[in-house]
Amino acid sequence: MRNLYLLLTGVLFLFSLNSCVLTDADDPATISGTITDTYGNGLPEVTIQINSSTGKENIQTDSNGKYSISLPSGGAAVLTFSKEKFTTQIREIEFKGGARKVVNLKMTSLEEDSYFDIKASNIYVKKINGQVFASISTNVNYEAKCNDDWVKLTKSSSILFIDYDTNFTFEERTATINLVDEYGKTHTIKVVQEAGPPFWVTDYCGKDNKTQFYKDVPFITFTNDATIKSIKALSEELDLTPEYSANKRTVYLSNLKIPAFTPVSISYTAESPKEEILNGQFDLKAYINCVNTTTNTAQKILFTKDSKYCWAYTYTAGASTLIQYSANDLTNTGNIAWEQNKYSTVSYNRYNNCLYISEKSGSMIAIYDATTGAFLKEIDLSSTLKGSTVFDIEFAENGYGLTLVNGLLYAINSADKNTCRLFSADTSLYDPSNPQKLIVKTIATCNEGKTFVLTDKNGEINNVFTIDASTKSMSSYYNLRDYFFAVSNAYPGIVLGSSKEVTYIDFSTGLKYNIASNYTGNRTSILITGDQLPTIMTSVFATISVKNGEQKKFELSNGAPSISNAYPSDDGKVIVITFNNKIYLFSQELFTKNSNKLK
Known part of the structure; x- marks a missing residue:
């Protein structure tokens, strides 16, 4: 009996000892398992991150989806299972030291877990253009497409904005919006618009x-x-x-x-x-376009021969500009950097389509292409002009130019390497009481650039001379007693004006047309009518027809007494008018054919 008691006591002691070993938290533990997909197939290369009290460790499943890891002691752990294109899963477990913990897991793909919920798949809109939106709840990327051009789409977070045009047809119409997710699944939204047309x-x-x-x-x-x-x-x-x-x-x-x-x-x-x-x-608006300028009074507009561009030269005491504009709509198309301390003034040569910019010191002239604005070359006329500054040069169609320098009339021939010489010393161009004094004060061209027009404008115009640009033959007109003049390359004549009358002299026929007017102002420009006789625009913003004497005075804003200047293009299409520190572009037809549209 005693032996049996001892045997049982020993067994109980061994059992108690063994039990103490299995539940000891310091003993190693094992976590293992199998990861499968939805169909029970083992998933290889699943990354398992074990985050426990002993640290972090990453392992991967084998080709059959199995994994196993030993931990140095019992406790708790967070297992994160992740694999590309599958939904990540997390498991939290507790285990004892010496335990063999089995954690099996079934992972589903992102595609299987994807969702795409459209709050309203049919949208009804009115016939007048507007915007609606569709709320979309999804966890995948998608593209929105619509082949109907009256619908435009904009994605923003979980909202799809739908802009639609006005329905000008008499039928209801439907647009289909296809939403294609990253897995190739297509979802649709129908936009139905009521029949038009609207009152619009x-x-x-x-x-x-x-x-x-x-x-x-x-x-x-x-x-x-x-x-x-x-x-x-x-x-x-x-x-x-x-x-x-x-x-x-x-x-x-x-x-x-x-x-x-x-x-x-x-x-x-x-x-x-x-x-x-x-x-x-x-x-x-009556004008085509307008642009602001730096000054109202001191300006010059130069049209290129093809009338595609015009150059606006504005100058003030502090700064000057030379800007190229399109003659179609007055958009800025280029500029030439104006050197304030170097340049003096600018002239246009229709023969070679160039701008001649005179320099202040010496007899130097910089030449630029009038279409591109590119610098071409510089010419030195000091051997003839003895260092005197060249101001305005008027060029004829054949490249022959005339300029006034120190009271003398010089010719510059751009068709002959810009040679410069003193022009004919015809006595009629000089003051009879002072043969050394040239009476010519201004030079212009008319008749398609074939004729020079010279006047003695010095308070009163008494004499007008014409010089044929080819033959250099000269004609004279005396005792005119006018105060201002205008010429145009579209006409072979000159307009002369005084306080109560304007006169047009046609050099080709010798005819003179006198028109009494209260709207002469103190400056004129010649508008092209398509007839043999022009229409005149005066500085008080009035037009006078040489053909029939019809006169119209137009309203100026803010009670202004006059415009600054008017510059018609030679092709008769447009006219640039400077007024109130702005450059305005008008159609010439507004004043020659449709003036009844203006106040």
Whole structure:
């Protein structure tokens, strides 16, 4: 009996000892398992990050998806299972020392776990353009596409913005938006727009620059029959009496006259037969474009011979500029850096399409290409001019130029290497009481650049001389008693003006046309009409027709008494007018054919 007791006591002692070893937290433990996909296949190369109290460790599953790791002691651990294109999973476990913990796991792919939820897959919109949005809840990337050009898409986070155009057709239309996710799955949104057309404006005078005020009657065209309930100009008292087309869809403002230099905003309220109300506004201006300048009075505009460009030379006491503009719309197309302490003035040579920039000191002239603005060369005329400064040079069509230097008349021949010499000392060009004093004060050209025109402008014009640029033969006109003049290369004549009269002398026929006027001002320009006789624009902003004597005085803004200067292009298309520190570009036809459009 005693032996049995001892045996049982020993067994219990051994069992107790063994139990103490298995539950000792300091004994090593093992974690193992198998990672499979949705179909039970073992997943190789799954990264397992074990984060326990003993540290961090990374292992990977083998080709069968199995893994095993030994930890030095029991405790707790966080296991993170990750694999490319699969959803990461995390497990938190606790284990005792000496334990063999098994953690098996089934991993699903990102594609299997993806979701794409569109809150509204059918969207209905009105016929007038606008924007709607679709809310999209997803955990994948996607592209949004629509082949219908009346719909534009913009993605922003979980919102898809949908912009749509106005429906001008008579039928309902549908656009399909395809949302293709990164796994190639396609989801769709249907945008259904109600049938049009809406009561809307389809066209108006000046829209997209397809029509222009100076040659088109101002109009507004609607999609349906329209009745103007009210119409007004925001800042001007204008005649806005509406006239309707036969189908009542177009409204004309035939009596409208607007100021030349002030844009006009016109607002209106129109009503359709269905009592739809439409409020709108559009702007009209008489000029093509305008740009600001640094000064109002001291300017010179030089058109190139092809009338594609004009150069604006503005000068002040502190700075000068020489800027090239397009003669179509007055956009800035280039410039020449003006050296304030070096350059004096600029002239244009139609023979070689060059700008001749005179230098202040010496008889040097810098030559630039008038189309590209590129510097070409510098010429030195000091051997003839003895260092005197050259100011304005007037060039004829054949490249022959005349300039006044120190009271003498010189010729510069650009067709012959810019040679310079003293021009003919014809006694008629000199003061009879002082044979050493040249009476010529200004030089210009007319008749397509074939004829020089010289005047003795010095308070009063008594003498005008013409010189044939080819033969150098001269004609004289005496006892004129006028105060200002203008010539144009489009006409073979000269306009002379005094306080109450303008005179046009046609050099080709010898005919003289006298027109009495209260609108002569103190400067004139010649507008090209397409007829043998021109129309004159005066500094008080009036036109006088040489052909029939018709005279029109136009309104100037802010009570200004006159414009600064006017420079018509030789092709008769445009005219540049300087006024109130701005350069304005107009069509010449506005003043020669459509002047009834101006106030």
